[in-house]
Amino acid sequence: MELTHLNYFLALCEQKQFTRASDILGISQAALSKQIRNLEDEIGTSLFYRNGSECQPTPAGKILETHCWRIKQEMYYIGEEINDLSDTAESNITTINVSLFLNDLEFKLNDTLSALFREYKQLRVNTIVSDNIFKSLETLETDIGIGPAIKNVPTTITKIDIYSNEYKIIMRKEHPILEHPTITLDLLENYPFVFFNKRFLETKTIYDWMDTNLPSRSQEYDIQVDTTELILYMVSNTNTFSIVPQYLECHLDHLDIASISHNSLPTRVMSVYYLKNKYMNTQLKQALSSFTNTSFY
Numbered sequence: 001m002e003l004t005h006l007n008y009f010l011a012l013c014e015q016k017q018f019t020r021a022s023d024i025l026g027i028s029q030a031a032l033s034k035q036i037r038n039l040e041d042e043i044g045t046s047l048f049y050r051n052g053s054e055c056q057p058t059p060a061g062k063i064l065e066t067h068c069w070r071i072k073q074e075m076y077y078i079g080e081e082i083n084d085l086s087d088t089a090e091s092n093i094t095t096i097n098v099s100l101f102l103n104d105l106e107f108k109l110n111d112t113l114s115a116l117f118r119e120y121k122q123l124r125v126n127t128i129v130s131d132n133i134f135k136s137l138e139t140l141e142t143d144i145g146i147g148p149a150i151k152n153v154p155t156t157i158t159k160i161d162i163y164s165n166e167y168k169i170i171m172r173k174e175h176p177i178l179e180h181p182t183i184t185l186d187l188l189e190n191y192p193f194v195f196f197n198k199r200f201l202e203t204k205t206i207y208d209w210m211d212t213n214l215p216s217r218s219q220e221y222d223i224q225v226d227t228t229e230l231i232l233y234m235v236s237n238t239n240t241f242s243i244v245p246q247y248l249e250c251h252l253d254h255l256d257i258a259s260i261s262h263n264s265l266p267t268r269v270m271s272v273y274y275l276k277n278k279y280m281n282t283q284l285k286q287a288l289s290s291f292t293n294t295s296f297y
Helices: 003-016 017-025 029-043 057-084 104-120 133-138 183-191 199-214 226-235 246-253 284-294
Strands: 048-051 052-057 094-100 123-129 146-150 157-172 195-196 224-225 242-245 257-260 267-277
Touching: 003 017, 003 029, 003 104, 017 029, 029 094, 052 057, 052 226, 052 257, 094 284, 104 183, 123 195, 133 146, 133 157, 133 267, 146 284, 157 226, 157 246, 157 284, 195 226, 195 242, 226 242, 226 246, 242 246, 267 284
Parallel strands: 094 123, 094 146, 195 224
Antiparallel strands: 048 052, 146 267, 157 242, 157 257, 157 267
């Protein structure tokens, strides 16, 4: 089994099609098919279910995929560690790839990342917007992930909480709810909720809260969007409501949006994520220390 075969196999796992995978690899579809057949012959079992143009890993394929990513990670770390032996000026300039959600880059983390860049002159921070931070780490697309804390973190990933923020209920200042002398949660049951679509990590946290505190509320007319900007636009122009981190309050007044506190709302904890077995060069340790106030040796 050669590393080239494993790279071909991983490309097909990701792309789910021989045509797309062969295009990315820069080889013919026939050549890719032959290499996959050779790999299956060597292992002694089928690695993919083929359904027309689509293919999915078999149980054996899933096992191999897990181990292939580990092998690819180790090869990548070997290269990084060897590069650290170089004393050239170029090697001292390091790029750290950070995956995060677009809304956090827009409204909070841009200041943090800018400060990090100013503090470490030889460090370049490349931000990658992702709705699946864990996948971006496991596929080596990024070095660090930053996003809302969740309980069920993959066993291959380390999580360090870095700061927390309260949530606020928001609605336009002319919203009918605000005409009530006392605002109670049950008043929200008759209005659509606008929030991130369900592939975002924190969506489950908020909907779990609503299931507990607004159990009879229907989700039929809820609106799912991809950015904080769209949430604020919808809230300021319709009778929807949303739940957002407190740090957005400074953006609300000029949009004629009111914020409301409630002691039952969850706390939004932000965390740094990285692979447990990741090789850390000096610059990456510095970046993690800046985010977490933790020393890495």
